[in-house]
Amino acid sequence: MSERPRYFPGQAISADDLEQEQLYHREKARRHNRFLHGWGIVRGLEVKASPQGRREVTISPGYALDRRGEEIVVSRSVVVDLSGHAAGTTVYVAVRYEERPERPVPAPEGQEYSRVCETFAIEVLATLPSRAPHVVLAEIELGRGGRIKAIGTARRRYVRG
Secondary structure, three states: OOOOOOOOOOOOOOHHHHHHHHHHHHHHHHHHHHHHHOOEEEEEOOEEEOOOOOOEEEEOOEEEEOOOOOEEEEOOOEEEEOOOOOOOOEEEEEEEEEEEEEEEEEEOOEEEEEEEEEEEEEEEEOOOOOOOOOEEEEEEEEOHHHOEEEEEOOOOOEOOO
């Protein structure tokens, strides 16, 4: 069940009312994304080995929906370092939705953040995530010396068209 604020003339509006308004619209958008589109990669987010045998991959800009219906926007190419992972292993490069507080302002009890930045986090996972909010972008086999042996796409899930 959803609940949205109902405003009327003369009403005193609090931060709680405004937060409830935002929550209503965010939950409605998430529900729309989950039930109408599903979850997975919408566009882009290709994973390619960096040149010259470096132990890193580059993720292209793109857009995905996570299992909760959150929109994940990667607006620029991202380089991911794989050097911390052992040779002969398989790792999974995944993206997830993340929020970060921004713009601190003075408040009665110190300071508060006045904005929330909706962003993303790229993670290199040793095991395939299950039920986590991650969207897997690639499965990477690390060969001798930890160099990239193969980049697999079988675990990529796409939003249905």
